[in-house]
Amino acid sequence: MGDRFEPRIAVLCCNWCTYAGADLAGTSRMKYAPNVRLVRVMCSGRVDPAFVLRAFQDGADGVLIAGCHPGDCHYINGNHKTMRRFPVLQRMLRQWGIEEGRIRLEWISASEGDVFVRVVNEMTEAVRALGPLDWRTRAAMVVPETTHSPAE
Amino acid sequence: MARIGVFVCHCGTNIAGVVDVARVAEAARGWPDVVFATDYKFMCSDPGQALVKDTIVRENLDRVVVAACSPRMHEPTFRKACAMAGLNPFLFEMANIREHCSWVHEDREEATRKAIDLTRAAVAKARLLEPLQSRTVPVTQKVLVVGGGVAGIQAALDMANAGLKVVMVERRQSIGGRMAQLDKTFPTLDCSACILTPKMVQVAQHPNITLHTYSEVEQVRGFVGNFSVTIRRKARFVREDVCTACGVCIEKCPKKVDSEFEEGLGKRKAIYRDFPQAVPGRPVIDREHCTYFQNGKCRICEKFCEPGAIFWDDQDALIEEQVGAIVVATGYDLLEPDRLRPWGYGRYPDVMTGIEFERINNATGPTGGRIVCKDGREPQAVAILHCIGSRDRNHRHYCSRVCCMYALKFAHLIREKTTATVYNFYIDMRAFGKGYEEFYDRLLHEGVKFIRGKAACVTDEAMTPEEQGRLVVVAEATTLGEVIRVPVDMVILASAITPQRDAPEVARRFGMGLSPDQFFLEKHPKLEPFGTATDGVFLAGACQSPKDIPDTVAHAAAAASTAMSLVFRGIVEVEAQTAEVDAEACSGCKVCQDACPYGAISFLADRKVAEVNGGLCKGCGTCVATCPSGAIRGKGFTDAQVLSQIDALFA
Numbered sequence: 132m133g134d135r136f137e138p139r140i141a142v143l144c145c146n147w148c149t150y151a152g153a154d155l156a157g158t159s160r161m162k163y164a165p166n167v168r169l170v171r172v173m174c175s176g177r178v179d180p181a182f183v184l185r186a187f188q189d190g191a192d193g194v195l196i197a198g199c200h201p202g203d204c205h206y207i208n209g210n211h212k213t214m215r216r217f218p219v220l221q222r223m224l225r226q227w228g229i230e231e232g233r234i235r236l237e238w239i240s241a242s243e244g245d246v247f248v249r250v251v252n253e254m255t256e257a258v259r260a261l262g263p264l265d266w267r268t269r270a271a272m273v274v275p276e277t278t279h280s281p282a283e
Numbered sequence: 284m285a286r287i288g289v290f291v292c293h294c295g296t297n298i299a300g301v302v303d304v305a306r307v308a309e310a311a312r313g314w315p316d317v318v319f320a321t322d323y324k325f326m327c328s329d330p331g332q333a334l335v336k337d338t339i340v341r342e343n344l345d346r347v348v349v350a351a352c353s354p355r356m357h358e359p360t361f362r363k364a365c366a367m368a369g370l371n372p373f374l375f376e377m378a379n380i381r382e383h384c385s386w387v388h389e390d391r392e393e394a395t396r397k398a399i400d401l402t403r404a405a406v407a408k409a410r411l412l413e414p415l416q417s418r419t420v421p422v423t424q425k426v427l428v429v430g431g432g433v434a435g436i437q438a439a440l441d442m443a444n445a446g447l448k449v450v451m452v453e454r455r456q457s458i459g460g461r462m463a464q465l466d467k468t469f470p471t472l473d474c475s476a477c478i479l480t481p482k483m484v485q486v487a488q489h490p491n492i493t494l495h496t497y498s499e500v501e502q503v504r505g506f507v508g509n510f511s512v513t514i515r516r517k518a519r520f521v522r523e524d525v526c527t528a529c530g531v532c533i534e535k536c537p538k539k540v541d542s543e544f545e546e547g548l549g550k551r552k553a554i555y556r557d558f559p560q561a562v563p564g565r566p567v568i569d570r571e572h573c574t575y576f577q578n579g580k581c582r583i584c585e586k587f588c589e590p591g592a593i594f595w596d597d598q599d600a601l602i603e604e605q606v607g608a609i610v611v612a613t614g615y616d617l618l619e620p621d622r623l624r625p626w627g628y629g630r631y632p633d634v635m636t637g638i639e640f641e642r643i644n645n646a647t648g649p650t651g652g653r654i655v656c657k658d659g660r661e662p663q664a665v666a667i668l669h670c671i672g673s674r675d676r677n678h679r680h681y682c683s684r685v686c687c688m689y690a691l692k693f694a695h696l697i698r699e700k701t702t703a704t705v706y707n708f709y710i711d712m713r714a715f716g717k718g719y720e721e722f723y724d725r726l727l728h729e730g731v732k733f734i735r736g737k738a739a740c741v742t743d744e745a746m747t748p749e750e751q752g753r754l755v756v757v758a759e760a761t762t763l764g765e766v767i768r769v770p771v772d773m774v775i776l777a778s779a780i781t782p783q784r785d786a787p788e789v790a791r792r793f794g795m796g797l798s799p800d801q802f803f804l805e806k807h808p809k810l811e812p813f814g815t816a817t818d819g820v821f822l823a824g825a826c827q828s829p830k831d832i833p834d835t836v837a838h839a840a841a842a843a844s845t846a847m848s849l850v851f852r853g854i855v856e857v858e859a860q861t862a863e864v865d866a867e868a869c870s871g872c873k874v875c876q877d878a879c880p881y882g883a884i885s886f887l888a889d890r891k892v893a894e895v896n897g898g899l900c901k902g903c904g905t906c907v908a909t910c911p912s913g914a915i916r917g918k919g920f921t922d923a924q925v926l927s928q929i930d931a932l933f934a
Contacts, residue, residue, distance in 0.1 A: 139933060146355070147816060151796070154353045157382025165393040168400055168932045169383055171354070172920050173860070176878070177904030185926050189933035202791060205816065206903035207880035216908075241816070242799040248387075 138192035138258040140167045142251070143182055145175045145210070148199035148240045155244035163248040164255040167195070174198065176209025180220045183234065187224075187266045193233045193258035195250065200238040210238070232257045233264060285410050288319040288344040289402065290335055292326035292351035294381055301385040303395040307350060310399045314406055318342055326351050332364040339368035346409040350378035350402040356807075371414035373859060373919065378405035400932055407931035411924045415859040420898065422508035422855050423607035424448060426846050429500055429793075432460020433832060434824025435612035436482050437839035442847055443491035450604050451486065452514055453496045455543075457561035458483050460614055461825075464544060464638060466645040466652075468832055469692040470722030476560060476647075483562040495602065497567050503609070503793055506901065507819030508855035512604045518597040519567035521554070526592035528564035530556075532584035540572045546639045549649035554584050559647060568593075607855075608846040611793055611803065611815075612823040612839060613786075618672040618679070618778040626671055626776050627741035631754055632657040634741055634774040637689055644696055654700050654773075662703045662772035666756045667693055668738040669709040672779035679779045681800055684829040686777035687713045691722055693775060694731040705731045706769055708738045708758050716831065734767070736760045741774050780829040793820050802828050813842040819855075821846050860919030861900040862907055866892045868914035875906035875915060 144150050150171050156163065172178060175198025183194045196217070198210040217236045224234055235254055239247050289311040293299035304322040311320035319342045325331050326349055335347060347370065349361050354377040362372035380398040388394040424447065428439045431453030439449045451458070462468075463483075465475035486492055495516055502513040521532075536552035544557040551557075553573040556566045574581035575595070585593040617638060620629060627634040633656045635643070646652035656662055667690045672678035687709065694705040712733075714723040727733070736758040745751045746768065753770040760767045782801040783789065790797050794817035796804035803826050806814030813821050823839035824830060830838060849855065864875075864884075871891040876884045883899035884906060886892075895906075895915070907917035916922075 141929065141933060147796075150353075151355060151816075154355060154379075154382040157353070157386040160386055162389060163387055165388045165390065165397050168397070168404070169379075170404070170925060170928050170932070172904060172925060173917075174903035174905055177908050177917060177920060179908040179922065179925075181922070182925055182929060186929050186933055189930055191929075191933045203796075204880075205794060206901055206905065209880060209903045209905040212878055212905050212909060241796045241804060 136259055136262060138166055138255060138263070139190065140193040140195060140251075140254060140258060141186040141191045142167050142169045142195045142197060143175075143178045143186075144169060144171060144196070144239075145177075145198040145205070146171055146173045147205035148203065148238075149175075149197035149247065151241035152239045152243045152247045155241065156247050159244050161244055161248045163251045166255045167251050174204065174206045174209035175213040176204075176206065178213060180216060180223070183220060187229060187233075187264060190265070190267060192261070192264045193235070193254055195235050195237060195254055197237045197239050197250070200240055203240060228269065229264065229266065230261050232261055285316040285346050286318045286342065286344050287316045287346040287348060287406055287409055288335070288338050288342060289317055289321075289348045289350065289406060290326055291320070291322040291380075291402070292331070292349065293322060293324045294351060295325065298351070298381050298385045301388065301391060301394045302380055302398045303391065304398075306395055307380070307398050307402055311402055311406065314403060316346075316410055317406060319344065327357050327360055332360070335361065335364050336368040339365065339370050344370065345374060346412060347375045348378060348402065348405045348409050349375070350380045350398065350405065352381040353379045353383070373415040374409070374412050376405045376409040376412060378402040404928040404931040407927040408924045411921070411927055413918070415918055417856040417859045418897070419854040419856050420508060422850050422853055423510075423605045424850060425450065425604070425606045426850060427452065427500070427510070427512055427604060427606040427609045428612060429609065430460065430612035430614055430824075430826070431455075431458030431486070431494075431496065432612060432614045432824065433462040433479060433482075434614065434826075434835045434839040435460070435610070436479075436486055437836050438610045438612060438823045438843040438846075439486055439492055440482065440489070441840055441843035443489045445847055447491065447847060447850060449492045450606065451492055451494050452498050452500055453494070454499050455557055456497050456555065456567050457557040457563070458486060458494070458496060459557070459562065461638075462832060463558060463560075464546075465641050466648075467692060467696065469688040470716075470718045472692065472695070480560045480562075483560070487562045494563070496563060498602075500792065501601070506857070507817070507849070508607050510606050510609060510819065512606060512609070514602040514604060516600040516602055518570070518599050520570070520594055520597045521565055521567060522592040522594045523563075523565055525590045526565040527590055528566070529589075530566070531587050531589070532593070533566055535583050535587045537581070537583060538572055538574050540569065545642050545649055546636070548639055548642055607850045608819045608821065609793065610821045610823050610839075610842050610846055611789070611795070611826060612842075613783055613789060613826045615780045615825040615829065616783050618781055622672055622678055623776055623778060625740050626668060626738060627754065627774060628776060631741065631743060631774075633662075633754060633772060634776065636776050636778045637686065637693070640693060640775045644693075644700075654697055656772055660772070661701050664704045664706065664769075664771040665697050665773045665775065666706045666708060666738070666754075666769060666771040667775045667777065668756065669707065669777050670737055671776040673777075674710060675779075679781065679800065681829070682713065683777075683780040684713070685780065685831045688716070688719055688722070688831065690775075690777050691726045694726055695729065698729060698731065703772075706756070706771065707731060707733045708736060708756060709733065710735075710737050716833065734758060734760050734769070735762045736767075780825065783826070786826070793817065795820060795822075798828075802826065813838055813845055819849060857898065858900065858902045860902040860917070861897045862895045862902065862904065863916045863918060864893050864895055865914045865916065866890065868912050869893055870912045870914070872911065875910055878906045878909040880905070
């Protein structure tokens, strides 16, 4: 590995398609960059933008949101909400100075282990090229507390 | 303060071969609230589960984390173990250090570091888990079977014979499917219709089976145990309660149309049944081709129908059925014909597919069972080309599994009925089933010629006088190491079995996944090849992968018995990880109502707050992420739980 920068990437993905696709990559013994950490939610529609902000705030260098292909959602259309939220999230991150390449939305089905591997590898290289984000120090002044949930 | 136990699995060498499992357990011992951590060879084994159970009791654990395989694999196993030791099963969390770690990474250090991270995240979430209660709901005592081929027939009869009500839906006019088109079956050479048609009749006469042919499932709602299904019963313009299936109308109808059942080699009428032994025997009118529907004249069928069953005002009917489980048995299609052109299909009349040959060889088929070329001559030589589109990266990667054997069957039948020389061009002979190798051996001694080499193309360009006016199969004979040209009169293509063309759409309708090859995705390739991602939806037959008849029947019987064990139990547990509105925090904006795909959220007008119906909620959490007030909790995936995982991974 040497002194090469090793980015840390969060994958926020749904249980039914992308998590299963990553499982398939495993059962098929495909190899990919060890830089990603998956966080499973039941549907990509559950991915609160606050999760993404928190990952960046914690020190992640990139975030991948992934779910079922449009029309294939296990919950009929939860991923449509993800799709519609994403441009807003992108714009928000841009305003905070987070480069576009650090956030990505992908549809990866349970049968697309190879796509999961490709996306993870591509993203790792793209974020590696961007260098460390270190958003905590960069943006400590402008970012409010991301937990918003009085229900907790 | 929580008391968390962490169990790290070796999975033999599957995990321990790459990840330093002892180091993962050791790291876990240093984390807050972890009071016990160990590694063990096989956590899912009996002693492994006993270890979890005993430790829960001995250490008074109130949370359990197992770092092993995918939760999609063994979460239910360990939840059950927790419950047996008196711990609420939802106080269990799993870290996936096999599929997502040891199997995809090679560097021991990197993999171990990742395994520690993933386990730490699971512990962080576990700390915040809450006990949840599963609720049970009654299961509707009826099963839907989609598809009336041999798979659907077997599943329906098994369930109906056990006393269960079954609704069968078939898209065509008759049940019977592909098997009804076949002439003889390998390796026993018994007549396909002779073994299938009695079963078709049993389906039609069974008091527990409601048969809807010429119908399709349009919509599926609900969940395991409680599906509501909308079936479109296509207009048939023949009154079923009046028609006696005498067939005079078919005889008199002047309009001839290519028969789907005869693969376009024969004709049917515009009022038709798929084949003479069709079940049900009552014909339907094909609106698209009927002369009366096309230009308002004819009505000959009506004139000759003595009982007066023709009913021009018939319309599609939507039928609602409530069922507890669904068996999908929608069968297969064959490789797109345009892909067969290199082998002469569509260019030379005497190049045909295997299923077309089945019809030609069949006594009820277009030639009355005589094996003849298009010009009526008996062929002097016939070539059977294996693996056309199967085991071929340009077309379908997989083996279609039945072709080697039906090619042998064809060779035998051709030699029985004609004096033709038969050539089999094969890559490998796959004679894997009971009695199959013996059948292959028999054919080797019957004088059939076997050429090891896949046919590259079929041409009519003659290079020698002998090739003049014939079809020439060009192949590399790999045993000789040279390209050979074999002139023949008839070519049969063993074209690949493919998923039905509308498989993606059907998968969506029933909430199933697709394999990379587009067949329906099973729940587990070995242990549940008949289950799907949606509980209560089962697979039978070749819609899951290419299968021969014995395998299809066994698969269908397995799907039926699994559906029965679900339905006869009478109750089913529903999702416990549902959403819940905090009425205090809810601003009554109703955004969640639009976000919910299931209509599970209602607005209480008097209190001006939203409320989730736990029976309808599937726990997707879309409303949770949508609520601008943060007033909805997604049980099992609360904001705090997910954020704690993110913190554990990246902070």
